[in-house]
Amino acid sequence: MSKHAATNTRSRPMFIDEDQVKQLLDWNEARYAIEQSFVSVSNQARDPVARFADQPVSSQPARTFVQAEGGVLLCMPGFVGQHRLASGSSDRASTLACKLITSFRKNASIGLPSINGEVFVFNSTTGKLEAIVEANHLTGIRTATASLVATDHLFLRPARARTPDGTVSIQLGIVGCGFQGMMHAIGFVRTQAALARVRVIRLWNRTPGRATQLKEVLTEEAKKTGSNYSVFVCDTVEDCCRDCDVIVTATGSSEPLVYRSFLKPNVHINAVGAGEFHHAELAQDVYDECQVYIDHQEGARKELATLRSNIVGEVGEVILRENRPQEESLLPKPGGISVFQSLGMATEDVTVGRLVYEKYLKAHSDQM
Ligand SMILES: NC(=O)C1=CN([C@@H]2O[C@H](COP(=O)(O)OP(=O)(O)OC[C@H]3O[C@@H](n4cnc5c(N)ncnc54)[C@H](OP(=O)(O)O)[C@@H]3O)[C@@H](O)[C@H]2O)C=CC1
Numbered sequence: 538m539s540k541h542a543a544t545n546t547r548s549r550p551m552f553i554d555e556d557q558v559k560q561l562l563d564w565n566e567a568r569y570a571i572e573q574s575f576v577s578v579s580n581q582a583r584d585p586v587a588r589f590a591d592q593p594v595s596s597q598p599a600r601t602f603v604q605a606e607g608g609v610l611l612c613m614p615g616f617v618g619q620h621r622l623a624s625g626s627s628d629r630a631s632t633l634a635c636k637l638i639t640s641f642r643k644n645a646s647i648g649l650p651s652i653n654g655e656v657f658v659f660n661s662t663t664g665k666l667e668a669i670v671e672a673n674h675l676t677g678i679r680t681a682t683a684s685l686v687a688t689d690h691l692f693l694r695p696a697r698a699r700t701p702d703g704t705v706s707i708q709l710g711i712v713g714c715g716f717q718g719m720m721h722a723i724g725f726v727r728t729q730a731a732l733a734r735v736r737v738i739r740l741w742n743r744t745p746g747r748a749t750q751l752k753e754v755l756t757e758e759a760k761k762t763g764s765n766y767s768v769f770v771c772d773t774v775e776d777c778c779r780d781c782d783v784i785v786t787a788t789g790s791s792e793p794l795v796y797r798s799f800l801k802p803n804v805h806i807n808a809v810g811a812g813e814f815h816h817a818e819l820a821q822d823v824y825d826e827c828q829v830y831i832d833h834q835e836g837a838r839k840e841l842a843t844l845r846s847n848i849v850g851e852v853g854e855v856i857l858r859e860n861r862p863q864e865e866s867l868l869p870k871p872g873g874i875s876v877f878q879s880l881g882m883a884t885e886d887v888t889v890g891r892l893v894y895e896k897y898l899k900a901h902s903d904q905m
């Protein structure tokens with residue numbers, strides 16, 4: 538571990554609860570942590586001679602699933618070596634962590650989140666458990682941020698480069714207004730200054746009342762952030778997707794919801810939801826035409842084994858090749874459909890869990 542990284546010198550692990558995570562986690566800092574995670578995975582996957590010495594590396598097996606009566610427990614261990622802790626800083630850390638997370642679909646009917654988890658952060662030199670970070674909000678921010686990073690590198694950066702003033706504005710479609718749908722909408726709004734102005738948000742949810750609730754949240758958010766976007770609740774998925782530049786699907790549907798005919802020719806989709814399998818929300822006619830990007834090849838080999846599409850590669854590899862003219866670009870063909878098929882991976886929880894832990898230690902340094 539670098540000399541800059543903080544450690545817990547107490548005998549007991551710190552417990553960082555949901556409220557503290559909400560206070561500590563910032564969207565722009567999370568974006569940097571997620572970029573480090575993506576890059577570490579793809580740098581590690583390179584042939585050792587082609588690996589970039591100044592970029593982080595990682596180790597993460599495909600996650601395991603334990604089926605219980607009402608749902609599933611996922612075990613997601615990971616290590617990220619020599620990741621930068623903040624943009625523009627030379628401070629680096631190596632982090633070993635494991636997220637344990639459950640998905641119990643019927644929890645909504647008893648007023649509980651369907652997804653509940655904790656990230657366990659270990660000292661990467663001694664293996665001692667240093668912190669337990671509650672990971673519901675963390676999973677919301679890190680998953681939405683993974684989509685933001687993918688949208689930025691695959692779609693928005695090339696679009697910004699084509700405009701004279703280097704800015705773009707988007708219509709955003711949210712298919713599924715549960716926790717993830719909400720976090721994605723808020724994430725796009727909160728990062729407008731860095732990524733793209735949001736001018737319209739279109740919402741669809743199976744139970745329409747939840748889309749109406751999210752409209753209220755986003756209207757409040759517009760007041761808080763001084764944003765000027767319109768929000769529409771849509772009766773159909775087709776109406777939600779029509780004219781959108783960027784779409785997020787975040788449902789538990791096992792049946793296709795989004796068809797090719799609903800889409801503009803040039804659109805980026807973040808397919809986040811996992812029904813029975815992880816690529817159910819988009820119809821085969823979308824997969825027949827689009828270019829698919831993933832977070833993690835090894836996870837995809839297991840969890841996307843039945844996906845029939847053109848899988849171009851990892852988002853981290855796209856980032857690694859940016860500004861390196863000697864490396865062939867992996868960017869999507871301009872004017873087409875790109876899909877980020879988000880599985881979610883342990884290294885995201887490793888770097889974001891570490892960010893929360895570092896900020897917690899800094900905020901409580903007088904008590905250490
Ligand atoms: N890729 C990743 O990294 C992650 C992916 N996920 C996945 O994202 C999805 C959403 O999670 P989250 O927001 O936390 O869960 P929530 O329980 O908060 O929301 C679930 C959403 O899915 C909708 N839904 C469920 N079944 C169907 C269906 N058959 N057809 C249409 N809509 C349906 C619900 O609609 P309604 O309100 O009508 O019930 C609701 O909008 C899940 O599939 C989850 O596994 C979660 C975390 C990380």
Ligand SMILES: O=C(O)C1=NCCCC1
Nearest residue numbers: 638640676811880881882
């Ligand atoms: O990556 C995660 O975290 C999850 N992915 C799929 C559903 C449960 C949580």
